[in-house]
Amino acid sequence: DIQMTQSPSSLSASVGDRVTITCRASQSISSYLNWYQQEPGKAPKLLIYAASSLQSGVPSRFSGSGSGTDFTLTISSLQPEDFATYYCQQSYGTPHTFGPGTKVHIK
Amino acid sequence: EVQLVQSGAEVKKPGESLKISCKGSGYSFTSYWIGWVRQMPGKGLEWMGIIYPGDSDTRYSPSFQGQVTISADKSITTAYLQWSSLKASDTAMYYCARHAERWLQSPFDYWGQGTLVTVSS
Numbered sequence: 239d240i241q242m243t244q245s246p247s248s249l250s251a252s253v254g255d256r257v258t259i260t261c262r263a264s265q266s267i268s269s270y271l272n273w274y275q276q277e278p279g280k281a282p283k284l285l286i287y288a289a290s291s292l293q294s295g296v297p298s299r300f301s302g303s304g305s306g307t308d309f310t311l312t313i314s315s316l317q318p319e320d321f322a323t324y325y326c327q328q329s330y331g332t333p334h335t336f337g338p339g340t341k342v343h344i345k
Numbered sequence: 346e347v348q349l350v351q352s353g354a355e356v357k358k359p360g361e362s363l364k365i366s367c368k369g370s371g372y373s374f375t376s377y378w379i380g381w382v383r384q385m386p387g388k389g390l391e392w393m394g395i396i397y398p399g400d401s402d403t404r405y406s407p408s409f410q411g412q413v414t415i416s417a418d419k420s421i422t423t424a425y426l427q428w429s430s431l432k433a434s435d436t437a438m439y440y441c442a443r444h445a446e447r448w449l450q451s452p453f454d455y456w457g458q459g460t461l462v463t464v465s466s
Contacts, residue, residue: 239407272452274390281440281456282382282390293454325390329450333406334380336390 240264240328242337250345257313259340261326264307270330271309273302276339277322285324286311316342347371349379349441349457356463357431364427365460367441374422375399378444380453381415381426385437395444396424431464438462 241264251257261271269289274282284293286302289309299314313320321344326337352366367379380395394405398417405415417424424441439460442453 270450274453276390281459282442282453283456284445284452284454287445287452287454327390327392327452329452332395332404332449333408334392334395336382336392339389 239333240267240331240335242326242328242335244324244326244337244340246340247338248341248343250343251316252345253316253318255316255345257316257320257342259311259324259326261304261309261311261337262307263309263328263330266306267328267330269305270328271302271304272327272329273300273311274325274327275320275322276325282325318344347443347455349443349455351439351441351457351460354461354463356465358466359431359433359464361431361464362427362429363431363462364425365439365462367424367426367457369422369424369443372443375419376447378447378449379417379424380442380444381413381424382440382442382453383409383437384440384459390440393426393439395449398422398424431462433464433466435462436464 271289273286276282290302323339323341375398378395381393383391393409396403398419414427441457443455445451445454
């Protein structure tokens, strides 16, 4: 299985801050990397697919980059509705493993 | 409009069997992979497996192979996740989700609302 790691596991930030979350794969996954947002009590929501493509309807303050083994999710200006947990997922090979998640808290 | 509607919460005893469902609508059910994802209380997302309803091709995570069965009935556009003998450690929220494209390497773009399974004596 391909192992996914994320850092940090949690972070505190203020509204308007720029936030960066990193994700690393245990082997090259090309650009088959997706990012999801999960608010408490809700199903996950797709934000970014293929490392850098913004899902339809997702605000442009979210962006993704990277290829191979190292990837980042950036929120350019954190909004109140962005306080949630973020997961990366590789879809290069089954099982399509998820990272452990990064919880974004209000500072 | 694409929708995945899951069956309701379940409370079961250890050793009992269970089958939960995920009904797809608003798209060609047989043409997109559907997957199942587990989330244990307070924990992260775990990919369990996927099925292609068109031909019932099924892939499992090694962590779940032999522990659950994934199936689909294309006549009623419904996917299933079942257990033959539940354990307390199966207590979790289970989500179904659809792949965005017809190819396996696409992301999950639509998710069901989740089915909470509680296993307790």
